[in-house]
Amino acid sequence: MSADVCVVGGGPGGRALALALTRLGCDVVLLEKRDPARGAGPAFRGESVSPDGVRLLDLLGVGERVRQAAHRVDRLEIEDAGQRVLDVRFADFPYRYRHPVELAQHTLLTALAEQTGRQPGGCTVLEPATVTGLLVDGPAVTGVRANTPTGPVRVTAALTVGADGRYSAVRRLSGLAEHARHTPLQRDVVWLKLPFPADWDRRAYRVRIAGDSHGLFLPSTDGTLRVGLNIPKGGLRTLRSGGLGGLHTRLDRLAPQAGAAARTSLHSWSDTALLDIFTAEVPRWSAPGVVLIGDAAHTLSPVLGQGVNHALADAVELATLAAEALGRDRRAHSRALLAALQLFQRRREPHVRRSRALQLRQERMFTLTAPAATALRRTVYRALDASPALRRRVLAPAYFPGHTPLRQAARTPEVRLV
Ligand SMILES: Cc1cc2nc3c(=O)[nH]c(=O)nc-3n(C[C@H](O)[C@H](O)[C@H](O)COP(=O)(O)OP(=O)(O)OC[C@H]3O[C@@H](n4cnc5c(N)ncnc54)[C@H](O)[C@@H]3O)c2cc1C
Structure with missing residues (x-):
């Protein structure tokens, strides 16, 4: 098979990318190793979607659909040693998208897949299909080899995307795992x-x-x-x-x-x-013909429900840049594509870094034991509780990175990608 883009992995990142690319006129083949006949998949994962994730789902055109099945969350409450030390009310933030939601991952993935199916462009989904190797031409990756129940397949593509999660095979096979920093919490x-x-x-x-x-x-x-x-x-x-x-x-x-x-x-x-909680930092997200997104590029901890949000944000950013580059030159080693992949990392990495830093700070606070240190922790939470400005400064980079302030939102309607 051949396509403009071969997406490995049908989690939130891979499905969102396939949708956005298809809408932007690219041919896509998506391979997912999980067998849909075996049900909805892990019941625990990826249910909290942050306010910025909700914004991105609107941008992808599935907001209305998932909202019906989502559960809006109004407050975040922290109790330490039996005392309430922080009570964040999301309605108090001055942004258009203020509330996180709980959303079953199966509902999210189905909505993205169905919306992709409605696009006139082509997205072929192979599932179950497990990617086992990469095709290469000189220095460039030009596709994948995969196993399916009916035998092996080869998919050639100008761009191969590793959206295959925290234990990414594409990351390992492409050499991008080299120098990756894996930090167990x-x-x-x-x-x-x-x-x-x-x-x-x-x-x-x-x-x-x-x-x-x-x-x-x-x-x-x-x-x-x-x-x-x-x-x-x-x-x-x-x-x-x-x-x-x-x-x-x-x-x-x-x-x-x-x-x-x-x-x-x-x-x-x-x-x-x-x-198993760890963070993975991959210094280089791309090489000629191949790029990583979502957990494959940056595994985060579960604190503040950031993983799905960043996978969606990567997908939206990459789709726009890659579609534009492929429109100019459809070769895996083209300069336009290489530049687009590097720009993608430059744009997204600072956001990921800010979330990771917030999570690690939070994790350190959770593990304090000495009485003086736990007393200090409570003081920090109480200071946050008392100051809306401080709360915004701490939470906004992770929860509202693409926020539109309310005053501005009234003047500028959000642009839909699809
Ligand atoms: C228990 C748990 C709870 C979590 N809770 C939250 C939460 O509340 N909020 C939040 O934001 N995040 C949460 N996360 C993290 C979140 O699930 C991930 O950050 C998010 O799913 C990342 O999306 P992704 O598309 O990058 O990767 P994934 O969702 O991991 O998707 C990768 C896909 O690739 C497929 N795949 C892997 N290898 C191959 C291969 N070789 N060939 C083909 N397909 C392959 C996998 O089957 C999978 O479907 C949780 C994670 C876990 C494990």
């Missing part, structure tokens, strides 16, 4: 879902901290409570060896309502999922 996260406590506000994100443990308690679109519970790095085996009781006790310490719900509804470790 101090703790891992166990994800689980519980019945939603009756007396909790369904429109709030809750972060609960007790000493050096913390948990995220998030409303889910299926009416349940999604819990991300921090455990020591590699500590799942120890936790499991103590039985589910150890998990209940950890939850009790942070939120007794969740501990009680876990006792009645969580019956086995198979109802949980472990996320």
Whole structure:
């Protein structure tokens, strides 16, 4: 098969890119290794979409569609040592897109795929299809080799995009993994879902901290409570060896309502999922004929739900630059394409860096244990709570990077990409 662009991976980044490129007149082949016949995929991942992600979904023309299935979030509340130290109300931010939403990843991916199917241009989706090798011509990547249930396929393309996630095969096969910095965070996260406590506000994100443990308690679109519970790095085996009781006790310490719900509804470790938390920084996102986006280019931690947002932002930025370059010269080693790929990284990397820095700062705050340090942590949160200007300064780079201030928004309607 041949196409202008071969997209490897059908997560939020890959699907959004296929949609945007197809709309901009490019021929696309997308390969996804997951078999759609095996259901919706991991139930825990990528449900929180930040306000900027909501803006990008509107830009991609799927905003209305996903809004019907999304759950709007109004508040972010942090409790430390049993005291509420921060209560952020998203309506107070002066931007057009202010609220994050919870959105099942399956709903998001289906909406992007269906919208792509409506475009007159061509997007061929091969799934399940697992990319196992790259095609090369001199220094340039010119496509991929993949395995499918009906046999091997080769896809040649002017541009191959690795949108294949945190363990990206394209990153490894292209040599772009060389010099990548992989930083494990101090703790891992166990994800689980519980019945939603009756007396909790369904429109709030809750972060609960007790000493050096913390948990995220998030409303889910299926009416349940999604819990991300921090455990020591590699500590799942120890936790499991103590039985589910150890998990209940950890939850009790942070939120007794969740501990009680876990006792009645969580019956086995198979109802949980472990996320190995690390960040990956790839110094070079592209080489002739190939580029990385989303988690493949920059794996982030789950703090503040940034992964989906950055994958969508990469897709929108890359589509515009690549379509323009391919319109001028459709060769993998063309100067126009090389320049477009480098510009793509220059434009996107500062945003990713700001989110990563905020996440790492936050993660360090969560792991403090000494009494003086935890007291200082509470003081910092209280200072944020007291000052809208400070809150905006800290949260805006991650939550509202492409924001349009309300006053300006009234004058300039948002432009739709598709
Ligand atoms: C448990 C968990 C909870 C999370 N919660 C949140 C959250 O609340 N909010 C948030 O913003 N982010 C969250 N994230 C992170 C978020 O899911 C990712 O940042 C986001 O999905 C990245 O999108 P992507 O398209 O770059 O990669 P992915 O979503 O990882 O998609 C990559 C795709 O490539 C496919 N693939 C991989 N290798 C190959 C191959 N060789 N051939 C073909 N296909 C391949 C995979 O099957 C996958 O579908 C969470 C992640 C996890 C694991």
